[in-house]
Amino acid sequence: MNTKRNILAVAVGVIACSAVVWLSTSLHGGQKTYELEPHLTIPEYKTDVARIMDSYERLMERYMDLTESNISMVGMDMKYVITKLDSIDGRLTELSGRITRIETALGIQQPKTAANPKPDHQP
Secondary structure, X not given: OHHHHHXXXXXXXXXXXXXXXXXXXXXXXXXXXXXXOOOOOOOOOOOHHHHHHHHHHHHHHHHHHHHHHHHHHHHHHHHHHHHHHHHHHHHHHHHHHHHHHHHHHHOOOOOOOOOOOOOOOOO
16 A cells, blocks of 8 residues: 555656646746737839839820910910901901992992902811
């Protein structure tokens, strides 16, 4: 019985030691692992071709803006020219009427054929 107690004591001792070792590793968590998520902002690397393409796109945008502004200026100039031509046409009509009245008062007859006939179509 003495040997059974000794074996039982050794078994309890081994179990106690293994429990202590197991608890110490479980309390410390064993091997620690960490996840690192770096939040670094590094500017993107551009090749020479990408820089050339970006420059070309900016140049085309500037050219399109310049063309648009020039076209709008031409449109405003055309409006001015049209109003000026309309006022000239009105004045010419008025002068033609006055000349007709003067010719009638002086007894001057109109020529039967016009020196410059009107064209069939207007440009």
